[in-house]
């Protein structure tokens with residue numbers, strides 16, 4: 001009888017662990033099932049690349065590594081918030097991107113270039 005109880009407990013534990021594991025997998029699959037064409041990774045206080053190249057009609061996404069940041073494409077109404085891909089329908093050219101969320105000491109240094117091809 002005790003053996004059954006132990007077996008049942010272990011089985012429960014396995015289910016709990018499996019459920020946690022599949023939840024995590026579900027999340028990462030959801031994120032990677034619609035990958036943006038270009039991802040800007042932001043941390044405090046820099047973007048991961050000095051410039052990003054994108055073709056008109058492709059999608060652009062902001063990924064936060066640490067801190068809370070946003071992206072504003074200068075002189076346009078294109079803004080990005082965390083993990084929400086947007087289609088870039090800007091004319092070809094060079095645009096400046098800045099962080100648009102006051103994020104602390106290095107906020108004003110957070111800029112990069114977006115080159116639309």
Ligand SMILES: [Cu+2]
Pocket residue numbers: 069070099100101102103104106107108110
């Ligand atoms: Cu900022």
